[in-house]
Structure formats: structure tokens, C-alpha cells
Amino acid sequence: MICTVxxxxxFDYVVFADKFLLGEINRxxxxxxxxxxxxxxxSAVLKGLGVETCASGFVGGCTGEMxxxxxxxxxxxxxxxxxxxxxxxxxxxxxxxxxxxNGTGIMPTLADLSKLAHKLxxxxxxxxxxxAGSVPRSLPADAYALLISQTxxxxxxxxxxxxxxxxxxxxKEKPWLVKPNREELSDLYGIRIFDKVEAYRYAERLLEDGAxxxxxxxxxxxxxxxxASGQKLSxxxxxxxxxxxVGAGDALLAAFLAAKSEGKSDSDALKFGVAAGCATAFCxxxxxxxxxxxxxxx
Ligand code: TA6
Numbered sequence: 001m002i003c004t005v006x007x008x009x010x011f012d013y014v015v016f017a018d019k020f021l022l023g024e025i026n027r028x029x030x031x032x033x034x035x036x037x038x039x040x041x042x043s044a045v046l047k048g049l050g051v052e053t054c055a056s057g058f059v060g061g062c063t064g065e066m067x068x069x070x071x072x073x074x075x076x077x078x079x080x081x082x083x084x085x086x087x088x089x090x091x092x093x094x095x096x097x098x099x100x101x102n103g104t105g106i107m108p109t110l111a112d113l114s115k116l117a118h119k120l121x122x123x124x125x126x127x128x129x130x131x132a133g134s135v136p137r138s139l140p141a142d143a144y145a146l147l148i149s150q151t152x153x154x155x156x157x158x159x160x161x162x163x164x165x166x167x168x169x170x171x172k173e174k175p176w177l178v179k180p181n182r183e184e185l186s187d188l189y190g191i192r193i194f195d196k197v198e199a200y201r202y203a204e205r206l207l208e209d210g211a212x213x214x215x216x217x218x219x220x221x222x223x224x225x226x227x228a229s230g231q232k233l234s235x236x237x238x239x240x241x242x243x244x245x246v247g248a249g250d251a252l253l254a255a256f257l258a259a260k261s262e263g264k265s266d267s268d269a270l271k272f273g274v275a276a277g278c279a280t281a282f283c284x285x286x287x288x289x290x291x292x293x294x295x296x297x298x
Contacts, residue, residue, distance in 0.1 A: 002046055002257060003123055004130040005116070006039030006057035007143060008105040009067060009080075010090040012246055014284065020095035032284055034246075035070040036090065038132030038161055041250035041286060042257075043076050045276060048289050049258040054079060056119060058136070060106040061086030081115050083108040085138075092246050100246075107138040110146075117150035125155055128257065131170070132161040132250065142169035149173065161253055163187065171210035178206055179215045179253045196234055199224045215256060215270065217249045217277060225270045235270045238278040238295050245281045252277030255292060272296065 012035075015028040039055060046053040054077040059067050064080070064087040071078045088103030120129060135143045144166050148158055158175040160167065163184035171178070185202050186193045193199050199216050203226040206214040213227045222236040255276030259269035275296040279287030282295075 001124050002043075002051060002053045002128045002130060002261065003120070004039030004043045004046075004053065004055050004057075004132060005120075005147070006037040006055065006133050007108065007131075007139065008088065008134050008136045009035070009037030009040055009057055009059060010088045010103065010105065011063060011067065012036035012090050012092055014092040014094060014244060014246060017093065017095045020093050020097075020099065026095075034285060035067050035074070035076075036247065038250050039130055040071070040076070041247040042130050042132055042161075042254040043078075044074070044286050045247075045251045045254035045280075046258055047076055048286070049255065049292075050289070051258045051261060053077065056080060056116065058083045058106050058108045058112060058116070059087045060084060063087040063089065064106070079119065081108075081112055081119070083112045085136075092244070094244055098245060102134075104137060106136055108136055109138065110140075113139060113143060113147060114150060117147055117152075120147070120151040120156065121153060123153070123156065126157065128157045128159060128176075128261070130159045130161065130253070130257070132159075132253070134162065135166045141165035145169040145173050148175075159253070159257065161249070168209075171206065174210045174212060177213045177215065178211045179217065179249070179256075180206075181217045181249050182219065185216055196221065196224055200226060200232055200234075213266075215253070215273070217252050219245070219248075222274050223252060223270060223277070225266055227266065231266055233267050233270050235267075235274040238275060238298065240278060240282040240295070242281045244284045247286050248277040248281040251280040251286055251292075 016030040043055040059080040085107035088105035091101040093099040225233040252273040256273030259272040
């Protein structure tokens with residue numbers, strides 16, 4: 001079982017416009033509303049790949065009720081905790097550039113975090129737990145690290161896809177895998193990563209700081225993988241027309257985990273992950289298994 005934990009899920013309201021000018025009334029020609037947030041996107045792709053998954057975390061308010069209704073309708077298993085505040089709507093403007101406006105969202109308390117830890121304690125033996133996305137402002141930055149220590153299950157395998165202080169803190173809990181993108185890794189160490197050599201170098205800094213494995217997604221340059229056992233792998237991006245990159249990193253992580261859960265090698269898993277990330281960027285929404293495999297077969 002691969003359980004995803006999204007502390008601050010979001011509806012992603014993706015609007016396509018021919019032009020988008022600040023200070024003016026802009027009009028879109030197409031809109032899409034997806035139940036998103038990094039962990040939910042990972043569960044959605046895992047489900048599409050036929051891997052058993054459950055989405056958990058916090059929801060709130062009327063948007064939270066609608067959020068769970070949408071997940072039920074899409075057949076994604078979920079078990080969220082209701083908290084104060086409202087599940088946020090992240091606005092994704094797609095015009096000549098991609099502009100995102102991510103909301104603040106719900107206001108869970110430390111007591112809510114303890115309830116979530118109690119849920120994770122009930123997971124099947126050796127489950128994988130993907131903790132993904134930003135941490136709500138009502139929780140301390142080390143919320144993911146706290147969650148791991150409060151859950152107290154040494155058999156669980158933790159994967160973290162987050163950034164900033166939440167990422168720095170969770171490294172101390174020695175997660176099995178972390179998956180920052182280029183910008184998140186650059187920000188963590190206060191540098192700029194321009195090429196794969198630097199991506200490898202700072203991915204290995206993640207290992208020094210506690211991670212057992214690290215994948216760094218590099219957008220149009222694919223991804224690199226390093227492991228404490230000395231593996232260093234890279235896969236270039238597949239060619240295609242980028243339509244909307246929302247969820248591409250989440251799809252990469254989901255497909256990598258799906259492949260690893262089926263016993264695939266790190267190299268095959270990374271290739272499958274990059275294919276999933278690219279296929280997602282080449283379409284609106286998250287790529288299907290068919291779209292991923294079609295790209296891989298090219
Ligand atoms: O990776 C895409 C995405 O999951 C979108 O759903 C968007 O809502 C965003 O990430 C949320 O990320 P955040 O770091 O704000 O939790």
C-alpha cells in the first residue's frame with residue numbers, strides 16, 4: 001500500500017487565456033478544476049497505474065467537502081481529517097507564460113497532526129508513506145518530521161516531496177527518498193543549479209544530510225537519481241510540446257514509486273518516472289498509463 005499524506009491539499013483551477021495582463025480584465029477561453037495537491041496527484045497517478053493507494057491529510061470547509069466528493073467520484077481511496085479553515089483553491093494561469101497563485105489553505109493544529117499520526121499507525125506492515133506538498137502556516141515547519149516521530153513505526157518507508165524548512169527538517173528522520181525539483185534544491189542550499197553536474201552534487205548533499213535516496217526533477221532536462229549505495233543515474237526528458245506542467249513532478253514521483261514497488265531497477269524506475277512527468281506536461285491534467293507507456297515506447 002502506498003499512502004499519500006497532503007497536509008495542505010488544493011483544488012487546482014487551471015485557466016487558459018490568450019493573454020494575461022496584470023491590472024486588466026482578462027478572459028480565459030478554457031478552465032479546468034482538479035482535486036490537486038502533491039500527494040493527491042501522486043495517488044491519482046498511482047491509481048491510474050493500478051497501484052493500491054490511499055490519500056490522507058487535512059481538509060476543511062465547504063471546499064473540503066467538495067474535495068472529498070470529487071475524490072470519491074474519481075475512485076481515489078481517501079481518509080482525510082476535517083480541520084479548521086478552508087481547503088484552498090490554487091489558481092494556475094496558462095497563457096504565454098505559466099503563472100501560479102497558490103492559496104494559504106486550512107489551519108490544522110498539533111492535535112490534528114497527532115490524529116494523523118494515529119491514522120498512519122494503523123497502516124499495513126511495510127507500507128510506503130509519501131508526504132508531499134507545503135506545510136500549512138498553522139503548523140511548525142518540521143511538521144513532517146514530527147509526523148514521522150509521532151507515528152513511531154520503523155517498518156514504514158517514508159518518501160518526502162516538499163521544500164524549504166519542511167524538507168530540511170525531514171532529512172533528519174532519514175527518509176527512504178526525497179524528490180525536490182531544481183528550484184527547491186537550489187533554495188535549500190542557497191545556490192543556483194544550472195546543470196546536471198551541480199544537480200548531482202547537491203543531490204548528494206541531501207544524502208549527507210540524511211536521505212537514503214534522492215531524485216531531483218529538472219523539468220526539460222529530465223531527472224537525476226543518487227543513492228547512499230553509490231548509484232548515480234540520469235534520464236533526459238522526452239521531446240514534446242509542453243501544455244501544462246501542473247503535477248508533472250508528482251507524476252514523476254508516482255511512476256518512479258510504482259516501478260520500484262514492482263521490483264524494477266532504479267534506472268528503469270527513473271526512466272518510467274521521467275516518461276510520466278513529461279507525458280503529464282504534454283497534456284492538461286495528469287497523464288494516463290497509456291500516455292506514459294506511449295511516450296516510453298518512443
Ligand atoms: O505539483 C503540482 C501541485 O500539486 C499542484 O496541485 C499545486 O496545487 C501545487 O503543487 C501545490 O503545492 P504546494 O507546495 O503549495 O503544496
